[in-house]
Amino acid sequence: MPPAEISQIYSDTVQQVLDLTGIFVFAVAGALMAVRKNFDVIGIVLLAEVTALGGGVIRDLIIGAVPPAAFTDIGYFSTPLAAAAVVFFLHPQVERISGAIDVFDAAGLGLFCVTGTAKAFAYGLGPVQAAALGVTTAVGGGAIRDVLAREIPMLLRWDREIYTVPALLGAGLVAVLIETDTFNAVTATFAALFAFGFRVLAIWRGWRAPRAWRRNSAVFEHYE
Amino acid sequence: MPPAEISQIYSDTVQQVLDLTGIFVFAVAGALMAVRKNFDVIGIVLLAEVTALGGGVIRDLIIGAVPPAAFTDIGYFSTPLAAAAVVFFLHPQVERISGAIDVFDAAGLGLFCVTGTAKAFAYGLGPVQAAALGVTTAVGGGAIRDVLAREIPMLLRWDREIYTVPALLGAGLVAVLIETDTFNAVTATFAALFAFGFRVLAIWRGWRAPRAWRRNSAVFEHYE
Amino acid sequence: MPPAEISQIYSDTVQQVLDLTGIFVFAVAGALMAVRKNFDVIGIVLLAEVTALGGGVIRDLIIGAVPPAAFTDIGYFSTPLAAAAVVFFLHPQVERISGAIDVFDAAGLGLFCVTGTAKAFAYGLGPVQAAALGVTTAVGGGAIRDVLAREIPMLLRWDREIYTVPALLGAGLVAVLIETDTFNAVTATFAALFAFGFRVLAIWRGWRAPRAWRRNSAVFEHYE
Numbered sequence: 001m002p003p004a005e006i007s008q009i010y011s012d013t014v015q016q017v018l019d020l021t022g023i024f025v026f027a028v029a030g031a032l033m034a035v036r037k038n039f040d041v042i043g044i045v046l047l048a049e050v051t052a053l054g055g056g057v058i059r060d061l062i063i064g065a066v067p068p069a070a071f072t073d074i075g076y077f078s079t080p081l082a083a084a085a086v087v088f089f090l091h092p093q094v095e096r097i098s099g100a101i102d103v104f105d106a107a108g109l110g111l112f113c114v115t116g117t118a119k120a121f122a123y124g125l126g127p128v129q130a131a132a133l134g135v136t137t138a139v140g141g142g143a144i145r146d147v148l149a150r151e152i153p154m155l156l157r158w159d160r161e162i163y164t165v166p167a168l169l170g171a172g173l174v175a176v177l178i179e180t181d182t183f184n185a186v187t188a189t190f191a192a193l194f195a196f197g198f199r200v201l202a203i204w205r206g207w208r209a210p211r212a213w214r215r216n217s218a219v220f221e222h223y224e
Numbered sequence: 225m226p227p228a229e230i231s232q233i234y235s236d237t238v239q240q241v242l243d244l245t246g247i248f249v250f251a252v253a254g255a256l257m258a259v260r261k262n263f264d265v266i267g268i269v270l271l272a273e274v275t276a277l278g279g280g281v282i283r284d285l286i287i288g289a290v291p292p293a294a295f296t297d298i299g300y301f302s303t304p305l306a307a308a309a310v311v312f313f314l315h316p317q318v319e320r321i322s323g324a325i326d327v328f329d330a331a332g333l334g335l336f337c338v339t340g341t342a343k344a345f346a347y348g349l350g351p352v353q354a355a356a357l358g359v360t361t362a363v364g365g366g367a368i369r370d371v372l373a374r375e376i377p378m379l380l381r382w383d384r385e386i387y388t389v390p391a392l393l394g395a396g397l398v399a400v401l402i403e404t405d406t407f408n409a410v411t412a413t414f415a416a417l418f419a420f421g422f423r424v425l426a427i428w429r430g431w432r433a434p435r436a437w438r439r440n441s442a443v444f445e446h447y448e
Numbered sequence: 449m450p451p452a453e454i455s456q457i458y459s460d461t462v463q464q465v466l467d468l469t470g471i472f473v474f475a476v477a478g479a480l481m482a483v484r485k486n487f488d489v490i491g492i493v494l495l496a497e498v499t500a501l502g503g504g505v506i507r508d509l510i511i512g513a514v515p516p517a518a519f520t521d522i523g524y525f526s527t528p529l530a531a532a533a534v535v536f537f538l539h540p541q542v543e544r545i546s547g548a549i550d551v552f553d554a555a556g557l558g559l560f561c562v563t564g565t566a567k568a569f570a571y572g573l574g575p576v577q578a579a580a581l582g583v584t585t586a587v588g589g590g591a592i593r594d595v596l597a598r599e600i601p602m603l604l605r606w607d608r609e610i611y612t613v614p615a616l617l618g619a620g621l622v623a624v625l626i627e628t629d630t631f632n633a634v635t636a637t638f639a640a641l642f643a644f645g646f647r648v649l650a651i652w653r654g655w656r657a658p659r660a661w662r663r664n665s666a667v668f669e670h671y672e
Contacts, residue, residue: 034380040433042388043380057286062505064514066288071344071353120519129519143596148367150376152598156482156491164490209488258604264657266612267604281510290512295568295577372591374600 014185015115018192019056019069020079022111027052027083029104030145035091036101037149047145048084052108053077055140059116059133063123102203105142105154109163110196113138113170114188118178127175134171138195139164161202162209170195238409239339242416243280243293244303246335251276251307253328254369259315260325261373271369272308276332277301279364283340283357287347326427329366329378333387334420337362337394338412342402351399358395362419363388385426386433394419462633463563466640467504467517468527470559475500475531477552478593483539484549485597495593496532500556501525503588507564507581511571550651553590553602557611558644561586561618562636566626575623582619586643587612609650610657618643 030051034044053070060068070076116137120130139155146153155163173191177183201207254275258268277294284292294300340361344354363379370377379387397415401407425431478499482492501518508516518524564585568578587603594601603611621639625631649655 035435037380038435039380040386040435042386042433046379046388061285061509062515062519067286067347067349067353071286071349071357074350074352077353077356123515125515125519126522128522129515129525132525133519147371147595148377148380150374150598153596155494156485156487156596162488162490164494209490211483211486211488259659261604262659263604264610264659266610266657270603270612285509291510291571291573291577295510295573295581298574298576301577301580371595372601372604374598 014188015118016073016075018111018115018188020075022108022115023052023056023076023079024083025104025111026055026108026141027080028087029101029108029142030080031084031087032091032101032104033145033149033151035087041088044088045081045084047148048080048087049077050148051141051145052080052083053141054144055112055116055137055142058140059119059137062133062136063120063125065119065123099203103200106166106196106199106203108141109138109167109199110170110192110194112141113167113195114174114192117171117174118183118188121175121178127179130178131168131171131175134174135164135167138167138171160208161199161205162207163199163202165209166195166198166202169198238412239342240297240299242335242339242412244299246332246339247276247280247300247303248307249328249335250279250332250365251304252311253325253332253366254304255308255311256315256325256328257369257373257375259311265312268312269305269308271372272304272311273301274372275365275369276304276307277365278368279336279340279361279366282364283343283361286357286360287344287349289343289347323427327424330390330420330423330427332365333362333391333423334394334416334418336365337391337419338398338416341395341398342407342412345399345402351403354402355392355395355399358398359388359391362391362395384432385423385429386431387423387426389433390419390422390426393422462636463566464521464523466559466563466636468523470556470563471500471504471524471527472531473552473559474503474556474589475528476535477549477556477590478528479532479535480539480549480552481593481597481599483535489536492536493529493532495596496528496535497525498596499589499593500528500531501589502592503560503564503585503590506588507567507585510581510584511568511573513567513571547651551648554614554644554647554651556589557586557615557647558618558640558642560589561615561643562622562640565619565622566631566636569623569626575627578626579616579619579623582622583612583615586615586619608656609647609653610655611647611650613657614643614646614650617646 027048031044031048033051034047037043039047053076056076057068057070060066060070113134115134117130117134120133121127125133143153143155154160170191173194174183174188177187177191251272255268255272257275258271261267263271277300280300281292281294284290284294337358339358341354341358344357345351349357367377367379378384394415397418398407398412401411401415475496479492479496481499482495485491487495501524504524505516505518508514508518561582563582565578565582568581569575573581591601591603602608618639621642622631622636625635625639
């Protein structure tokens with residue numbers, strides 16, 4: 001499928017719905033992190049905004065889609081405000097669902113690896129690079145959130161369940177779908193659910209990626 | 225006022241004077257942070273440069289003004305060098321004014337929320353998005369400074385006086401001025417002084433923003 | 449030499465070889481840091497990628513070369529994967545060379561200050577700004593690596609040997625070579641080796657840059 005057709009069939013309808021959903025859930029994850037870190041209401045709004053829009057802004061700058069959607073479409077900008085308001089007033093209820101940050105973050109991860117890959121492809125990148133940029137879109141906002149809140153980014157920690165692998169698989173699946181002309185609203189949603197489900201399963205079952213070969217040798221113990 | 229006119233009347237004269245003033249005061253704030261953190265002379269220069277130019281570079285990348293002014297106008301690049309030299313030799317005198325970092329930072333905040341909003345508007349962004357980008361310009365350099373120096377960014381901390389609100393009000397005021405055709409050198413300077421004064425007042429009177437609803441409940445105490 | 453000629457003579461041959469070599473050695477430095485920090489295999493790959501490509505992506509965004517080379521040339525993307533694989537399996541051997549991270553990082557620093565300056569010049573920046581962007585290219589990837597791994601960036605620390613000065617001298621040398629029409633594969637390689645050698649010498653001999661004037665006064669002791 002030529003790039004022009006993807007953006008024609010896909011972008012106006014599915015892209016925006018998936019994008020806004022991803023923005024909302026990422027914003028909730030960012031706002032909850034701000035509450036946990038004891039930031040004030042402005043910190044909650046800002047962390048919601050950068051978590052939700054950071055990955056997409058990086059993607060748009062890299063593919064040359066300037067100004068990024070976050071700064072042209074008022075819906076992109078105001079959705080995190082709504083998410084921040086929900087968290088501000090209802091966070092004890094939201095928090096009650098154990099591991100709420102992780103679940104919302106997983107939903108954003110699933111949605112953004114799909115929309116990021118599709119938009120990069122529509123702007124003329126090759127399938128491998130489009131998938132790489134899809135992963136960047138998916139993990140970028142959360143990485144900025146973690147850096148600003150002075151956490152080690154979730155994507156780098158060995159003591160956490162695998163984080164980037166679901167995004168890699170989701171983005172790779174989208175690249176294959178596009179290459180085989182089978183990318184549409186249904187398969188896009190499936191790919192997002194697949195990456196989301198994989199991540200939630202990884203959290204639930206405690207799946208971890210291996211560390212470096214012979215990493216457990218005594219020589220390195222003191223780096224802990 | 226159409227975007228073209230704003231850039232015609234405004235950019236060549238007021239924009240550059242306000243921009244360079246903002247760059248100088250932000251650079252002083254960055255250099256003072258580097259002295260406090262015990263960085264060497266190169267660290268002082270680098271932290272002065274990123275604090276002063278970081279917000280504007282982000283703004284220019286987002287609106288598509290590449291290469292950013294920081295990399296085309298030699299004055300933008302050399303002003304932080306001058307500020308770093310001043311701090312390097314005179315920092316005990318500069319520090320004597322208690323809270324010097326905060327005052328210089330407040331001046332940069334006031335100037336950049338005005339120039340950032342105006343430049344974004346001149347490049348075709350809508351008023352709300354232009355104001356959002358003005359705030360980004362104002363808080364971006366300081367956020368990069370704090371991340372590099374491993375401080376929690378001032379804009380997120382609840383135990384600090386409100387930081388982003390003055391920039392929001394200044395940027396919003398500029399958007400209103402532009403929309404009502406009353407934006408000029410005088411009103412632009414007023415908006416910058418207003419945001420600066422609000423921030424200094426907030427520091428002086430210890431104004432803080434509220435934290436999340438029922439945030440003081442015992443359940444969350446252990447997050448401190 | 450006009451910009452067009454530089455890119456004609458230089459970019460297709462020398463630029464890519466030097467770029468890929470720089471990417472490889474920076475990726476090794478990033479992967480070794482990930483091993484030290486006890487990150488998992490995904491963290492090793494990601495830290496290798498951002499260390500190797502971060503500086504170049506920033507450079508390309510600033511000069512308007514979008515999509516950046518990292519997202520169009522598959523070699524740029526896959527080289528860090530190879531470096532990460534080498535470190536994953538052979539890190540005890542690589543680590544045995546004491547200070548391996550620093551040596552690989554120095555090699556990347558030398559190569560990127562040359563390629564960064566040349567590419568910026570080819571895109572029309574003035575000599576001073578091109579050199580500034582060369583330094584940004586050289587130190588950018590390492591700075592992102594250090595921020596993600598929660599280290600204070602090497603370029604800012606006073607208790608480390610001088611880091612940015614070799615990149616500044618290498619980039620300045622390239623600007624002079626270009627201005628005097630003597631920039632070619634041989635002189636480019638010399639400039640890279642000069643910056644690399646200077647950095648290694650600085651580590652070996654413990655050269656440090658001065659801190660702020662009268663920084664040792666008792667007043668500031670408590671900032672340590």
